[in-house]
Every structure is written in C-alpha cells, then in structure tokens.
Amino acid sequence: MARRVQLAREVAKVKMVAKLPLYRGDKEKERLEEVGKWADTEGIDPLFARSLLYSVIGESCKQQMILKDSCNGEVTVHVDKESWHKRLRANLIELTKMWAPTYDKEYGKEFVSTRLHQAYEEEILGQMVESLPHHEAIVDLGCATGRVALQFGPRFRQRFGYDVSPDMIEVALRHAAERHNRNVYFEVHDIEMGIPLANDSVSLVVMNQGTGSDIQNISGLLAEIERVLKPEGQFFVSFYNAQALAYRTFLPWPLTLAAEINVNENYLEVHCxxxxxxxxxxxxSVDKVENLFTGRLLSVTQVSTHPTVGAILPNDVYTEQAVASFVERLDRSLALGDAYFGAYIVVCGVKNRSV
Ligand SMILES: C[S@@+](CC[C@H](N)C(=O)[O-])C[C@H]1O[C@@H](n2cnc3c(N)ncnc32)[C@H](O)[C@@H]1O
Structure with missing residues (x-):
C-alpha cells in the first residue's frame, strides 16, 4: 500500500506536467469491473472485491489532490534524459552492491521463471561450448559474480569477465581464487566502452540474462564482439522481449520473474x-534484434524466446511438481517455435569469415 501511494504521487506529478486530469472515470470503471470478474472466478463476492479496490483508488486520488493543492498544480519534474540515465546507472551500482554477497545463492530463488530461464540458458551454453571448433577464450560481458566463466571456463585456455560493478567483480575474483582457477581474468569495466581484448582472439562471447538490453550503444558493442571473435567463434546474446506475453496485460498476481522490463520507458524493475x-x-522485438545483426560478420543461427507461459502463471502453480514440470516442458517447446512470446530473446550465432 505504501508503495502504491508513493507511486500515485509520482503519477500525479506526471499528470500535472502533462496537464492531464487526475480523475479518470473510465479507467476507474474498467478496473472495478475487471476486479469484480476476477473475484467471481475466485468465488469471492465481486462487490466485496470492488469495494476494496474502490477504497484503494479513493486513497490514491486523495493523495494526488493533496499534492496538487500543495503546489497549486504547478510542478516541474526534471527528467532530462542525461540525469535520468545517471540515476539509473547509480541504481545499477547500488543494486549490484546489494545483490553481490548473495547473488549466487539467492538471485532468482523466489522467482521460479528466472530460475528456469537460467537453467534454459545453461543448457544452450553447454551445447555451444561442446560444438565450438576452438576453445581459445570465453568472455562474459556483464559477468556479475563470474558464474558463466567459472562454470563453462575449464574448456577454454583463458576466461574473461567484465562488469561495471566493483562489488560483483570482488565476489567473482574471490570465487576464482577459492577454486585456484588460473587464466581467469575478472575486471571492473564498462562494456559500453568496448571489449579490451585483441582482434580474433575469442572463441565464445556470452552476454546472458537480458544484458544486451542494458547496453545503450548496442551496435557499438556488437561491432566489438565481431572484432574480438575468431572466425567460427560463437556468440550468445540475450535481450528483454517487448512482445512477451508477460507484458501484454495486467495480471492480478506478481510475475515469477526477478526483473520486469517497462516496455515503453526503457527501464527494468529489478526485485532486490x-x-x-x-x-x-x-x-x-525479435525483428529489431535480428536487424542489429544484419550486414555483419555475425550470423544468427538460432533465436528463441523463453519463458512464455511460465512467466504469466501465479507462483502457487509451481507448488504442484507435476504442473511445474509440465509448464517447464511447454515453455521449452514454445521457445523454439515461431511465436516469440517469451520474456527473454536469446540469440546465438557464429562469426563468419566474410559477409
Ligand atoms: C543479468 S546480470 C548478468 C549475470 C551473469 N552473466 C550471470 O550469468 O550470472 C547483468 C550484469 O551486467 C552488468 N552490466 C550492466 N551494464 C553493464 C555495462 N555497461 N558494463 C559492464 N557490465 C554491465 C550488471 O552490473 C550485472 O552484473
């Protein structure tokens, strides 16, 4: 409730700046009708459900009016692009600081779909590692605690991991030292600035769990991936899917994803x-991602989206093992279909010798 009231105040500011009315009867009616229908299907009295939501909406409206009165409706919200991006970058550093100590054990633990997606990615990565013609170096872009380089690295002569977060890199370095791993290099580095490796020196580049979406200059980074990969070297890059089923409608329960993208406003809400x-x-979208790769030496060999149905189901579904396994199998088969509705877009491919 506190979060909702806080958001209602933020919404009020935006409405005032955009000179929109605070009260929108049509939206309110729509929400109340919707909640009545859900209540009905759940066997709860629709009037009870509507009255609950009505009080919540009422409180939000009251808070918005108090705010409007307090500033005579004159509010200026400074959301220029540069300071907004600075704030989001500061949030990333703060977020990774909070996550770093427990990331390996806890990230995705309470979010079933995120966990299943990690397993899905690991399976693909395992197959890629096996199929590579050479095992020179593996590079994990946005490596966090170094999971990918440490798990898949032993097949490679060298492993590199870059992350903008000093706290994540500290943990990655500790993991590497604990395992007495040699030829492992983790470094605090902003990959927007490029990849600090030589041309044609890498066998596999990984940028998983939607990290492709975190990059503002993605074309520049793809050019860097193209540069450092050896011919026949492969890449695994993942993005958040604007067309995922999970973002198509309002769901009356939380998504089982640890991070949800705002498809219109270019930010990701991460639970921490x-x-x-x-x-x-x-x-x-899948089309937009495919366009990023056209005209390059990088040719896409597989595009999949995952998880689809699993991400929109309520968490309770997963307490029944048989149902959970069914949903997992269903999403695996949907992943490779030509309807791209999964939450992540996973793009795999190879560097050719010529375009
Ligand atoms: C979803 S996590 C990737 C997790 C990791 N590869 C794994 O499998 O556990 C994304 C990571 O990318 C990092 N990141 C985001 N933007 C970055 C940038 N511009 N440069 C370097 N790292 C970045 C974040 O700090 C975060 O640790």
Missing amino acids: KGKIIPVYAEAY
Whole structure:
C-alpha cells in the first residue's frame, strides 16, 4: 500500500506536467469491473472485491489532490534524459552492491521463471561450448559474480569477465581464487566502452540474462564482439522481449520473474530484497534484434524466446511438481517455435569469415 501511494504521487506529478486530469472515470470503471470478474472466478463476492479496490483508488486520488493543492498544480519534474540515465546507472551500482554477497545463492530463488530461464540458458551454453571448433577464450560481458566463466571456463585456455560493478567483480575474483582457477581474468569495466581484448582472439562471447538490453550503444558493442571473435567463434546474446506475453496485460498476481522490463520507458524493475529498483534497459522485438545483426560478420543461427507461459502463471502453480514440470516442458517447446512470446530473446550465432 505504501508503495502504491508513493507511486500515485509520482503519477500525479506526471499528470500535472502533462496537464492531464487526475480523475479518470473510465479507467476507474474498467478496473472495478475487471476486479469484480476476477473475484467471481475466485468465488469471492465481486462487490466485496470492488469495494476494496474502490477504497484503494479513493486513497490514491486523495493523495494526488493533496499534492496538487500543495503546489497549486504547478510542478516541474526534471527528467532530462542525461540525469535520468545517471540515476539509473547509480541504481545499477547500488543494486549490484546489494545483490553481490548473495547473488549466487539467492538471485532468482523466489522467482521460479528466472530460475528456469537460467537453467534454459545453461543448457544452450553447454551445447555451444561442446560444438565450438576452438576453445581459445570465453568472455562474459556483464559477468556479475563470474558464474558463466567459472562454470563453462575449464574448456577454454583463458576466461574473461567484465562488469561495471566493483562489488560483483570482488565476489567473482574471490570465487576464482577459492577454486585456484588460473587464466581467469575478472575486471571492473564498462562494456559500453568496448571489449579490451585483441582482434580474433575469442572463441565464445556470452552476454546472458537480458544484458544486451542494458547496453545503450548496442551496435557499438556488437561491432566489438565481431572484432574480438575468431572466425567460427560463437556468440550468445540475450535481450528483454517487448512482445512477451508477460507484458501484454495486467495480471492480478506478481510475475515469477526477478526483473520486469517497462516496455515503453526503457527501464527494468529489478526485485532486490523486498525492494524494486529501476535500472536502464531497452525492450526489443525479435525483428529489431535480428536487424542489429544484419550486414555483419555475425550470423544468427538460432533465436528463441523463453519463458512464455511460465512467466504469466501465479507462483502457487509451481507448488504442484507435476504442473511445474509440465509448464517447464511447454515453455521449452514454445521457445523454439515461431511465436516469440517469451520474456527473454536469446540469440546465438557464429562469426563468419566474410559477409
Ligand atoms: C543479468 S546480470 C548478468 C549475470 C551473469 N552473466 C550471470 O550469468 O550470472 C547483468 C550484469 O551486467 C552488468 N552490466 C550492466 N551494464 C553493464 C555495462 N555497461 N558494463 C559492464 N557490465 C554491465 C550488471 O552490473 C550485472 O552484473
């Protein structure tokens, strides 16, 4: 409720700046009708459900009017692009600081779809590693605690991981030292600035779990991936899918994803220890992603989206093991279909010798 009231105040500011009315009867009616229908299907009295929502909406309206009165309707919200991006970057550093100590054990733990997606990615990565013609170096862009490089690295002569977060890199370095791993290099580095490796030196580039969406200059980074990959080297890049089923409608329960993209406003809401922290991210369609790769030496061999149905179901569904396994299998088969409705877009491909 506190979060909702806080958001209602934020919405009021935006409405005042845009000179929109605070009260929107049509929207209110729509929401109340919707909640009545859900209540009915759940066997609850629709009037009870509507009255509950009515009080919540009433409180939000009251708070918005108090705010409007307090500033005579004159509010200026400074949301220029540069300071907004600065704020989102500061949030990313803050978020990764909070996550770093427990990221490996806890990220995705309470979000079933995120966990299943990690397993899905790992399966694809495992197959890619096996199929590579050479195992020179693996590079994880946005490596966090170094999971990918440490898990898949032993097949490679060298492993590199870059992350903008000092706290994540500290944990990655500790993990590497604990395992006495040699030829592992984790570095605090902003990959918007490029990849600090030589031309044609890498066998596999990984940028997983939607990290492709975190990058503002994605074309520049793809050019860098193209540059560092050896011919026949492969890449695995993942984005948030603007067309995912999960973002198509309002659901009366939380998504089972640890991070949800705002498809219109270029930010990602990441759950972190009971808080929701916005960080920069751009949502892509499959077409838009495929366009990013055209005209390059990088040719796309597989595009999949995942998870689809699993992401929109309520968490309770997963307490029944048989149902959970069914949903998992269903999403695996949907992933490779030609309806791209999964929450993440996973693009795999290879660097050719010529375009
Ligand atoms: C979803 S996590 C990736 C997790 C990791 N690869 C794994 O499998 O556990 C995204 C990571 O990308 C990092 N990141 C985001 N933008 C970045 C940038 N511009 N440069 C370097 N790292 C970045 C974040 O700090 C975060 O740790």
